[in-house]
Amino acid sequence: MLLRYRGSEGMVAWAFHRISGIAIWSFVMLHVLDIYLAGGNPSVYNEILKFYASTPGRILEVLLGAALLYHALNGVRILLMDFWPRLTLYHKQIWYVNWAIFIGLGLPAAFIIMRPALGL
């Protein structure tokens, strides 16, 4: 879809919004299952937790955080344009501001999540 259609920022923003939304929903389903186990079978949950705290687990958590932050920021972009239609004229600028915020908040966040795995 992304490769075939030479869309501009709006198209990519839309596709990423769907992909990140579905990724977050997949994690929420897993997360409810693991918390259900935390109540029902703590030893199994604690085993799952070891994966969450491992290096591959942390890499996935960085990706989850990225999906969440992207979806949240682009959601604000959608709201701005839906409720103040004149801002639609600046949809590309808002998209680039979003990426600036994404990188500004995301890099330190990724560092905090990965720190134990890096031995820091």
Added chain:
Amino acid sequence: MAIYSRSGRPRPQSGGFELFAWYYMRLSGVALFVMALTHFSLQHFLFDPSQETSQWIFDQRWNSIFWRSFDWLLLMMVVSHAFLGVRTVTMDYLKGGKRTLALTALYMVGIVIFVMGTSVVLSVQFPGGA
């Protein structure tokens, strides 16, 4: 006003459930912006997964009416927002019998996640006896 949008979905002109869903996605989105990012920050920046054992959850994290209610409300928001979102995506790509099948599966998963999440929030005792 022109009915077009460069971002999401144009506001449905039909009214009824589709219009409700359109507003609901946006309002729950605002709530989730605050609640989901707070929850993620709490679990990953303030605390670390390596300490979040089931004992920690029930003795510390959920030994508070406020945080337990917060997490349950977050779950309700996320389930309803994701349900309507996946419904929109499903209806964009599937038609006829496949659509009915996929939407039925989505309903079932939504109900199961709602019941499992709610039961764990309600059934675990407060160690403090609250």
